Amino acid sequence: MSAKQPDSKRGSSQGGALMRLTGGGPAQQTADFKGSAKRLIGLLRPERRFLYGVLILGLVGVSLTVTGPKLLGHATDLVVAGVVGRGMSSGVSKEQAIDGLREQGRGGVADMLGSVDFVPGQGIDLGAVGQVVLLVLALYVASGVFGIVQSRLITAIVQRTVFRLREAAEAKLSRLPLSYFDKQSRGDVLSRTTNDIDNIQQTLQQTMGQIVTSLLSLVGILAMMLWISPLLALVALVVAPLSVYLTKVVGKRAQGQFVQQWRSTGKLNAHIEETYTGYALVKAYGHEDESAETFREENDALFTAGFRAQALSGIIQPMMIFIGNFSYVLVAVAGGLRVASGALSIGDVQAFVQYSRQFSQPLTQIASMSNLVQSGVASAERVFELLDAEEQSPDGVWVARQGALGQVSFEDVSFRYEPERPLIEGLTLSVEPGQTVAIVGPTGAGKTTLVNLLMRFYELDGGRITLDGADIASMSRESVRSRIGMVLQDAWLFGGTIADNIAYGSENATRQQVEEAARMAYADRFIRTLPQGYDTVLEDEGSGVSAGEKQLITIARAFLSNPSILVLDEATSSVDTRTEMLVQQAMSQLSTGRTSFVIAHRLSTIRNADVILTLESGSIVEQGTHEQLLAARGAYARLYAAQFQEAATEPQ
Template identity: 65%
Template sequence: MSAPAKQDRDTVEAARGMAAERRGGPPWGGMGQPAEKASDFWPSLRRLAARLAPERLGVVAVLVLGVVSVTLNVIGPYLLGVATDVIFAGVVGRGLPAGLSAEQAEQAARAAGDDTIANLIVAQDVVPGAGIDFPALSIVLLGVIALYLAASVFGYGQGYLLNGIAARTVFVLRRDVEDKINRLPLRYFDTRQRGEVLSRVTNDIDNVQTSLQQTLSQLLTSLLTILGVLVMMFVVSPLLTLIALVTIPLTLWLTKAITSRSQPQFVAQWRHTGRLNGLIEESFTGHELVRVFGRRAQTEREFAERNAELFGASFRAQFISGIIMPTMMFVGNLNYVVVAVIGGLRVASGSLSLGDVQAFIQYSRQFTQPLTQAASMANVLQSGVASAERVFELLDAEEQTPDPAVPARRTQRRGRVEFEHVAFRYLPDTPLIEDLSLVAEPGQTVAIVGPTGAGKTTLVNLILRFYELDGGRITLDGVDIAAMERADLRSGIGMVLQDTWLFGGTIRDNIAYGNPDATPEQLLAAAEATYVDRFVRSLPEGYDTVIDEEGSNVSAGEKQLITIARAFLADPSLLILDEATSSVDTRTEVLVQRAMAALRSDRTSFVIAHRLSTIRDADLILVMEAGAIVEQGTHEELLAARGAYCRLYNAQFAAAATGN
């Protein structure tokens, strides 16, 4: 029920300018493209970040754990520098004569013209004649190990919380998308491929979750590490820190330049992914038609073209964004060389200890590493934001009109339907139904006939409020359906479509879908009334036979009977049959017609029929042309009038006679 039935679809698509593409070919021949939205990175990123607001307490806990973990990690290199100084002082002191003070050793080195050694003796606190102080070294190394262990524990806790935050955020996003889909009007789905919509609901949301899980932890840790390392670098050597920071503007400029070129490619990548999924979904659904009409080569060609488009966009997106990491590594290596050279000169002059230079080199690597990590996460983040943008487009789509705040309810369920000067059109400039009035009394069977595109299925879709009226009103048992809740309205209506649909599950499950609260006895009675029981008992598993979503392991007629049984079990006050017996054989049709006659007792029934022989006994026959009722009456009255119905009737049976 997610689109107009076949006889109205031509009218709708002609108004949209698509019918010419689809006629004469398989159903995927004229697929439209989703509207392309320009890349809008920062607003989409802010909107995605705003969805983390319900997790603010968890985010605060993550920040605290991250600060503690990073703080412990950045202290580690400083302590390792202290350990290096202990070792170096011991090595230098062991080579000096014992009994001298540090000042005497320094003066002796300067007197010998070795100022470098003299500077090292002062900078390293060397004790002449003493070796390595292993107790002090052990304390420092054990402290480093303890720091790193504690940092790992806090880091694991941070990662655990972050993954939970990302998973719950996407859980809510997926729930919101599902709720949104249920609020979207059929117009939305009429203008989009199912595969493209499914791609947004599945692929794009999964990509958002993957991006959040990968980037939240990495980016947060990287930013905190940059801040912590920067503080420690200033503590060790402000001069070397300023030299190292010279590369930051260059890093930011390069990152911005690259990401500005890669973001549109990620948007194109996921747009082409949706189009390719749409083609695959339709090709698999209609694989029999592909073979029957010999369109395998055309389908493969279309697949190759769209796959090539996706490949091109994906390659460009990944290649451009992939340049970021090697570029950052190059800048980081330049920074490392400069720091190493200047740091060595500072050690030789005695301005810094060897341990300080070692710690600073570690910090400089730690400083460039999170920058590189953040840059490498840019492509993941851009891909996730591009997917989020597509999901937000769906969430921002115009919804169907909400149900009334104080809905009207029927005091009785008799099934009286009245159209009062109803007007409707799919597009503002393309009229379909204008000033239509009719009354269907309780218990009447109203048959609707007419050529393709006359508005027959549209008529019943308006009763179900799948579309809103442009004028007039429809009442059900005297209550305007626009004043009712949709769920309340549809709960009393049973519908059997021309295009049958079975869900994955057992035959029992598919019948029970009409009334989940039905007892086994009621389900069996519905199956017997619609002659489903007759063929089910011949199956090895009976009612527990599992059928797939397409119902490929049951015949077309058996599928039709199951959908009719589903409507029977619902026990509606209003029954709508859209060419419901089109897929059953003649003998079964007679049996089903008898069952329907019993079902229609005290119920209003709208029957859309192409085979006029099936509606001879209808209480009222409506003949529609171009959205208007041109004739109405019983079968005999309309034949006697020798008008449009008579022409349809004679043409149908004349064709049948000619065919025989």
């Protein structure tokens, strides 16, 4: 064991990265709507074959639907022809009847009837009318069937797409460095991976099929309108640019509010998660009122952003309805004039009026979906920010554990959490296999940082760390961590049985090995007193067992992993004095032949360490055995005296 102290260092607290909520940007900041929307659509690329099916089904269904009004217009013409023909004398042709009306001075009526295909003396052909009606009914039924199949296909496309997105988000979280989570609130990260992805799913489900159908309907209806009367089509389209312009203006104003809405959602979730995770502390310190006030502030911010976003988007649909009604009036007046002039039949005008109403409906539907689309794109941008976050450096190669000795070297290591605040500078340290190394020092000295660097939770700014002579930067993180068993100060358990928690990370462990590890950690006795023993199910991060019992379970987990290097970060801080002594005996046996790093605030736990390192401001200021450091009367002796000696004070 050797240590070299750098010439100069500046102090810094470990873990000094401040928590920063991603949603902390100003409300005026807008999303990259076009880029995020394009990327969101790109998520559907693996489903392009099925998307072609959606387009074909939509095209066929819309074609059947838009044919209906034209056929109904023909039925109207048959009825009108029958009514007109029944009122005229038979035995003359249509042309003769119209000429007779002109001779009587009824030229306007004659012009109007010029477009009616009537036969004088012949009434309504009910058979022909019935055939047309049945044909229209069949078309609408077929269109409905195609719509149902299209809807089912869209559901499958959306579910598979969101499934892949969730997988990508989960995989991304595993590739993010620990420093990312130092700078993000846990509630906001959870909101991105749950609420935002759910919102994307809802947006795609509710808008994708409707947008496809609406666009195809616009094309089909416009084609039918141009076929019936290009002049009336021009009249109907005169207000279309106004619709597009107003939708764009209002939508752009709502866009920023949707971004802020989901940011506020993330901040609110972060507060709720933090409050109810530490609810006991909130109650203990009487912080309920302050917590409730913070909730009200965040909730008000979410209400304001949500209200503004929905209110702005809600203007679009009534606005489109008004413009559609205005277009309808223009078409009705122009169509009446065309009928009066004989240029169009009543049935054609009736069909065109229907088409003009239908033409405004897709526009209105698309406009009314703008709030969903903008909300979905805002959520997509937040998810893409997560997916685009800088990942940890590429992994090295796998190095097998066979023959691992546990020799560790820190060579001129430098590290800082924040670029402008150095923490560890030029640290050199050599640990031989089988040694127990205790690390002590004041809070913020860099004790936990040292083992975090060994675990490759963070990457070095300078120097290197070797494990059995191999640079850990060239090894895969999994191969590095498979050699190290770690017990943290804050015990972490997941929902599951006690046996599963002990076997966490040791997939092939037998029940006998699990119980043996628990006995070594002195956890077997209390486990067997539980109702279901090792099969007792723990929920809510280990509720139902005490803090000390949770720590014993995590220590048993480390024993079972059989590491070549053992890291104990204040591992006995939550156990009673008797249990602490038992655990110390078990760890003494476990450390035989293994390299152990023990981070301790209670110096009574590290008296038997082979070497004790005293850290201050990221540098090793002392090293030696317990007796040697006490005799040196340096930093370690002062820490020891502060814990175990009564300070003599004289009255002033």
